[in-house]
Amino acid sequence: MRVDLHNHTSLCNHAVGTMEEYVLQAIKEKIDVFGFSCHNPMAFDSQYRMDFEDLPFYFGEIARLKEKYKGQIEILTALEIDFLPPFPDEKIFSLPLDYRIGAVHFLGDWGFDNPEFIREYSKRDINDCWNEYFKATEMLAKSGKFDILAHMDLLKVFNYRPTKDLRTQIESALKAVKKANMCIELNAAGFRKEVKEQYPSEEILQMAYSLEIPISFGSDAHAVEQIGFKYSELVLLAKQVGYTKCALYRDRERELVEF
Secondary structure, three states, rough: OEHHHHHHHHOOOOOOOHHHHHHHHHHHHHEEEEEEEEEEEOOOOOHOOOHHHHHHHHHHHHHHHHHHHHOOOEEEEEEEEEEEOOOOHHHHHOOOOOEEEEEEEEOOEEEEEEEEEHHHHHHOOOHHHHHHHHHHHHHHHHOOOEEEEEEOOOHOOOOOOOOOOOOHHHHHHHHHHHOOOOOOEHEEEEEEEEOOOOOOHHHHHHHHHOOOOOEEEEEOOOHHHHHOOOHHHHHHHHHHHHOEEEEEEEEEEEEEEEO
């Protein structure tokens, strides 16, 4: 089975293509289960996400596409939700979602994966940044509000790597993920960035496997042609580490299926 649970829509203002075009491309890529998981509405960084007023269209269009393409592909409903206390609005967590992807895109008010703010790296100690990042990841898991942890080492997006061993911090975050009964995703977006590799690293994936943490797959598509991008490479890596099954969710109930 081919599963792709992390995909965006033009509602976030930094993706292109219609939702129907995404579904048609997913069918072309022989994806069996496809999830829309656009960025959550939030009263911060609003230019890069949908508004609350967009949610009826978002849910309605997913429902329409589910019915139209029933029998060809299964479509799931989700959001990628930023972990950024005191955001987002608590009403996000009462929405009827198949799953919630939790993501760390900010250290304080710094959007570290946004090219507009890349100069901030030169002003900070990179090891402090990584420590803060994994602490935020651990707190995300401990919140108990999420099903999937997005791109676990996203801070490497521009190839700013730690110069110290962070295995202790990574292990602590992974143990919180395990305790929260979450999975981590294998995300292809890094192949399209300066870092030129998937999220997370093979080392982190091996650590997750040793803790028996399940995985999911995500293209993190922001354009039609990105759907299914590097899927075969992600599957090969997962199998090399030892995984044979991936997670999918319906009404926040997890099922592990062979990939």
